[in-house]
Amino acid sequence: MLRHASQEHSEAAEDGTSSNSLKMDFLKIPLNKINEATKDFSEECRVGSGGYGKVYKAKLDIVDIQCLSSMEGKCKDELPKISKRVAIKRISSEAHEYGKQGFLTEIELLATCKHQNIVSLHGYSEENDEMILVYEFVSNGSLADYLLNSDKTRANLTWAQRLQICLDIANGIDYLHTHIEGKRRILHRDIKSDNILLDENLNAKIGDFGLSKFHPIKQQASSVYSKNVVGTDFYTDPEYLNTFKYKRESDIYSFGVVLFEVLSGKLAYDSNYTSKSRTGIAPIARTCFKEGRLEELIDPNLIKEVHNENFKNRRLKEDSFKAFSKIAYQCLKLTQAKRPTNSSQTPNNGSHHQSHHQGASK
Incomplete structure (x- = not known):
C-alpha cells in the first residue's frame, strides 16, 4: 500500500559460488508437493495476503540445508528431509512491481543467510509460471500487527519485551551489513514494522527481501546508487531521496523509525502523526526529543507500567527510555554521516553481535 512504485530490484550476485548455486538447487520444491500441502491453495490454509499475493500455512517435508556443513558431492534425493510448519507465499501473476527479478533476488539473498533474527528460506518453486517462496513459519505475525492492535486481543508488550525485539532487529541488521564467509553485505532497503516477524517467544526476525540488494563486491564506496527510489513512505531515508545514494545508514x-514506533506504540503513519506531518512520526519524534517533550511520544501503557514499579525500578526504566530515545534520535539524523553504524567489523557465526544499538539495554 505504501511502497514506492518502482521496477528496480536487486541484481544477482556477481560472485555466485558453486556452493550457493548448489544450495539454490537443493531449495527447489516440486509444485505438486506444495499443492498437496496447501490443498491446492485452499482458503482454509490461507493465513494472510499482501500486495504481492497470498500466504498459506502448511506442513511440508523440506531438505534441512541449514544443518549441512557441505553439500558438495551430495545428491538432493539422498539428503534427509524434515517435516516442518512453513509459510508459503504464492506471488500473484499480477504483482508486476515485485516481478520475476524480485522473486529471484529473495531466493538468492536468503540462500546465503543463516541467522536467528533473519527469516529462513526453506524452498521455492517456479514451475508452470508460478512464483512460490517457502519460509519458516513465524507464528505471532508482524510487529505492525502488535502496534496496530487497539482491541487488546493481543497482550500488551512490556518494556522488556519491546527492548528485546529492538535488540533482535539490530542484531539482524548488523548481520546483513557484515561481510562474512559465504555471505556478502546486504542492504535490506525496506526495514519497517510490517517486515519484522515475531515467533512464539516474541523473538524478532527480519523478512521480505524482495527490494534488498547485495553490496557490489568490487565497489569500495559505502553507497549504492539507485536512480529509482524504492522503500516505503514514512520509513525512507531523506538523504537517499535527495541523492539516490543508498547506504547501510539508510537501513x-x-x-x-521502528524504534520510535515501538516507544510510542503507534505506527509511523498513524493519523496522530500524519495529521501533523506528511512524513509521519520521524520529524515529530526529532522535535519532541530536541525540545525535551519525549513523554508526549511514549505509549501510555508504558507510562502505566512505570508507575506500577517501585522507586528503584521506576528510575531504571525512565533512564532506559532516555537511552533508547537517544539512540533512536541518532538513527533519524537527516544526514547519513551522522547516524550510528554497526560497531562490529568482524565475522560472526550466527551469534549476536554487539552493536551501538544495544546501548538501549543499558
Whole structure:
C-alpha cells in the first residue's frame, strides 16, 4: 500500500559460488508437493495476503540445508528431509512491481543467510509460471500487527519485551551489513514494522527481501546508487531521496523509525502523526526529543507500567527510555554521516553481535 512504485530490484550476485548455486538447487520444491500441502491453495490454509499475493500455512517435508556443513558431492534425493510448519507465499501473476527479478533476488539473498533474527528460506518453486517462496513459519505475525492492535486481543508488550525485539532487529541488521564467509553485505532497503516477524517467544526476525540488494563486491564506496527510489513512505531515508545514494545508514534510518514506533506504540503513519506531518512520526519524534517533550511520544501503557514499579525500578526504566530515545534520535539524523553504524567489523557465526544499538539495554 505504501511502497514506492518502482521496477528496480536487486541484481544477482556477481560472485555466485558453486556452493550457493548448489544450495539454490537443493531449495527447489516440486509444485505438486506444495499443492498437496496447501490443498491446492485452499482458503482454509490461507493465513494472510499482501500486495504481492497470498500466504498459506502448511506442513511440508523440506531438505534441512541449514544443518549441512557441505553439500558438495551430495545428491538432493539422498539428503534427509524434515517435516516442518512453513509459510508459503504464492506471488500473484499480477504483482508486476515485485516481478520475476524480485522473486529471484529473495531466493538468492536468503540462500546465503543463516541467522536467528533473519527469516529462513526453506524452498521455492517456479514451475508452470508460478512464483512460490517457502519460509519458516513465524507464528505471532508482524510487529505492525502488535502496534496496530487497539482491541487488546493481543497482550500488551512490556518494556522488556519491546527492548528485546529492538535488540533482535539490530542484531539482524548488523548481520546483513557484515561481510562474512559465504555471505556478502546486504542492504535490506525496506526495514519497517510490517517486515519484522515475531515467533512464539516474541523473538524478532527480519523478512521480505524482495527490494534488498547485495553490496557490489568490487565497489569500495559505502553507497549504492539507485536512480529509482524504492522503500516505503514514512520509513525512507531523506538523504537517499535527495541523492539516490543508498547506504547501510539508510537501513539505520528506517530502524530509527521502528524504534520510535515501538516507544510510542503507534505506527509511523498513524493519523496522530500524519495529521501533523506528511512524513509521519520521524520529524515529530526529532522535535519532541530536541525540545525535551519525549513523554508526549511514549505509549501510555508504558507510562502505566512505570508507575506500577517501585522507586528503584521506576528510575531504571525512565533512564532506559532516555537511552533508547537517544539512540533512536541518532538513527533519524537527516544526514547519513551522522547516524550510528554497526560497531562490529568482524565475522560472526550466527551469534549476536554487539552493536551501538544495544546501548538501549543499558
